Amino acid sequence: MPVLEGRARHLLAGRPNTAAIVLLRGDITEQWVDAIVNAANSSLLGGGGVDGAIHRAGGPEILAACRDLRASHYGKGLAVGQAVATTGGKLYARSVIHTVGPVWSDSEDRSALLASCYRESLRVADTLDARTVAFPAISTGIYRWPIDDGARIAIETVRTTKTSVREVRFILFDDRAYAAFAAAVSAE
Ligand code: ADP
Numbered sequence: 001m002p003v004l005e006g007r008a009r010h011l012l013a014g015r016p017n018t019a020a021i022v023l024l025r026g027d028i029t030e031q032w033v034d035a036i037v038n039a040a041n042s043s044l045l046g047g048g049g050v051d052g053a054i055h056r057a058g059g060p061e062i063l064a065a066c067r068d069l070r071a072s073h074y075g076k077g078l079a080v081g082q083a084v085a086t087t088g089g090k091l092y093a094r095s096v097i098h099t100v101g102p103v104w105s106d107s108e109d110r111s112a113l114l115a116s117c118y119r120e121s122l123r124v125a126d127t128l129d130a131r132t133v134a135f136p137a138i139s140t141g142i143y144r145w146p147i148d149d150g151a152r153i154a155i156e157t158v159r160t161t162k163t164s165v166r167e168v169r170f171i172l173f174d175d176r177a178y179a180a181f182a183a184a185v186s187a188e
Contacts, residue, residue, distance in 0.1 A: 081114075
């Protein structure tokens with residue numbers, strides 16, 4: 001597969017019924033896409049890292065929608081590896097897709113749960129008719145997943161998941177995360 005390299009932008013064309021992949025350095029809250037994905041926690045009631053940034057930028061409407069989810073179908077919270085959508089509030093993105101990544105473990109292989117976050121988020125994106133979706137590097141912050149492995153799982157999963165989404169953008173917050181994703185794209 002051809003890999004086009006530009007300044008802080010890698011591109012991997014989509015196979016039939018899969019999304020093209022774009023890598024960008026930046027802040028996911030500034031993305032102009034149909035949906036952005038939040039690396040949330042099971043409570044859905046906000047947290048640090050990208051979760052905190054999304055709620056700050058998107059305003060109280062997102063938290064209100066999350067509270068409604070907790071009061072209805074998600075009384076016990078959202079399970080690890082699952083995804084659910086809310087409004088995008090004040091964000092450019094129409095929707096936020098919340099997914100809960102696994103915490104890294106030295107003693108247990110939780111890779112299938114991390115892959116599930118990407119797959120389930122794309123499934124939810126399809127229900128929203130989203131064509132462009134921005135992801136952060138799920139689990140690689142507070143949840144301590146090693147960035148190289150997190151990048152490999154992210155790229156492999158998006159590459160092989162059938163979806164109507166045409167473009168997946170990975171928004172990488174620092175140079176190290178960008179380099180890890182660029183290496184994973186180059187390995188495809
Ligand atoms: P988790 O709890 O799933 O590890 P974090 O939010 O702590 O979630 O981190 C996930 C990734 O998101 C990390 O690589 C972190 O550097 C990155 N990140 C933090 N803030 C932003 C942001 N505003 N935009 C994009 N990525 C971000």
